[in-house]
Amino acid sequence: MDKWMDLFSPEAIALLWTEAEKTQVPYLGTGLFPARKQAGLDLSWLKGASGLPISLMPSTFDAQATYRDRIGVEKLGTEMPFFREGYKIKEKDRQELLRVLSSKDPYVQAVISHIYQDVQDLIKGANVVPERMRMQLLFAANGNLAIQIKANGVDYTYNYDPNGTWKAKNYYALSGNNTWDNASTADPFEDVRKARDGIRDAGGEVPQYAIMNSVTFRLLRKSEAIKNRFLTTNGRSVAYLKDSDVKSVFLDTTELSGIMLYDNKYRDENKVVKSFVPDGYVALVPGGAIGSTVYGTTPEEADLMGSGEAKVSIVNTGVAITQTVDPHPVNLNIYASEIVLPSYEGVDNVALLKVTA
Numbered sequence: 345m346d347k348w349m350d351l352f353s354p355e356a357i358a359l360l361w362t363e364a365e366k367t368q369v370p371y372l373g374t375g376l377f378p379a380r381k382q383a384g385l386d387l388s389w390l391k392g393a394s395g396l397p398i399s400l401m402p403s404t405f406d407a408q409a410t411y412r413d414r415i416g417v418e419k420l421g422t423e424m425p426f427f428r429e430g431y432k433i434k435e436k437d438r439q440e441l442l443r444v445l446s447s448k449d450p451y452v453q454a455v456i457s458h459i460y461q462d463v464q465d466l467i468k469g470a471n472v473v474p475e476r477m478r479m480q481l482l483f484a485a486n487g488n489l490a491i492q493i494k495a496n497g498v499d500y501t502y503n504y505d506p507n508g509t510w511k512a513k514n515y516y517a518l519s520g521n522n523t524w525d526n527a528s529t530a531d532p533f534e535d536v537r538k539a540r541d542g543i544r545d546a547g548g549e550v551p552q553y554a555i556m557n558s559v560t561f562r563l564l565r566k567s568e569a570i571k572n573r574f575l576t577t578n579g580r581s582v583a584y585l586k587d588s589d590v591k592s593v594f595l596d597t598t599e600l601s602g603i604m605l606y607d608n609k610y611r612d613e614n615k616v617v618k619s620f621v622p623d624g625y626v627a628l629v630p631g632g633a634i635g636s637t638v639y640g641t642t643p644e645e646a647d648l649m650g651s652g653e654a655k656v657s658i659v660n661t662g663v664a665i666t667q668t669v670d671p672h673p674v675n676l677n678i679y680a681s682e683i684v685l686p687s688y689e690g691v692d693n694v695a696l697l698k699v700t701a
Contacts, residue, residue: 351456352433352678354657354665357463361659364464371471372555372606372620373478376629377637377686379661427473430666430679431462438674463665466680470663472610474637474684479620481635481688482555482627484696487515491685504688513542514691517698524563524624524699531569532699536598539628539695549693551628552601554594557621560699561605565590573597601631624700634690639663640683 350356433441441456477491481504484490489505505511516539521529536554544550564570565585574585574593585593591603606621639662648666649656655667662684668677 352459352463352667352676354655354667354678357460357665357678358657358659360460361464361467371475371478371608372604373475373482374637376482376633377474377478377635377688378633379474379637379639381639381641381661383641427470427684428679428681429466429469430677431466433459433676433678435673435675438676463678466678467659467663467665470680470682471660473682474686475608475620476610477684478635478637478686481686481691482629482694482696483622483625484511484515485622486698487511487517487696489688489691502685504691510691513546514539514695515698516695519701523701524560524567525701527563527566528568530563530567530699532564532567532594533569533573533597535697535699536600536626536628539697540598543628543693543695546692549630549690551693551695552631553604553629554598554600554602555604555606555621555627555629556625557607557619557623558605559623560626561587561590561603563699564594570594600628624698626697626699628695628697630690630693634694635686635688637661638685638687640685642681642683644681 476493480491481489484505489503489510491500491502491504493500516535518524518530518535520526522531522535524530524532540550565587570590570593571585574589577593577596594603595601608620609617610620612618642662642664644654644656644664644666645658645662648654649664653668657665659665663680663682666677666679666681669675670677
């Protein structure tokens, strides 16, 4: 097949991804921080606490992609103020493809699908980046409202609360007998009321939803305050509450509209499995968007699209899928790149509770 490379063109990959995406459950952060596009990455457009511009640590931008090994295929990887990673189809891979294509091998579809899966994994990896950032903001560790990702010798640190004003007003770290792992003395109802009243008294939009993971939710199930409230409301005592009972009592008493349990995980740069939502934290958010996921214009989109030097397609608002060819040796390079950073205009309407010590 003379144009075997067309099988893996950015256009074909984008079409395949668009179809596959229809069956996937989107990340929670895509609703809270809807995507938008802007030229470049002018941080003065991106807002943190109290509408202040985001402060960042400087980092290098122009750098060659480095090569790293992965089982079965060599990956391109570099971490800068933008993200880029890819893979190669080498001369040996091409010969194998030509063999199965020309012989009408029954396993040809499996070979092609395997390569497509690698490409889809790149796009999935690109989607992990903004979700990781959004959840770092929503569940700010110890109330420090910042994004920090370290990889390949580069340290990205973006401070969304340079004056500490949001932490002072909207972050609640429980201690002593008040923590939710103290089932007999904790008072989750009062903790939520205090946080909501704080935002209301400051003139903000009162939170309507609580976001946590299942580990934290199980602390509610064990809480004596929840059980006692269930007894008062339903007139019967139970040793073990169902999830639906816990949600009903918690929402009715706190006057929240819903609980969102979010247990999605990802692998970081070191292939370590991590949770987007940490244990022991509860975020209280209003209805609707609280920020934006801002995509900038990648070098591939700005300089290579339409240049004739490479093929480029854009998926998910700002993820560039690029195909280039090395003439000697003949290698096909396919990689994904993005410039992305959340804007957090609604941060003052969000409260964060650290409910375990």
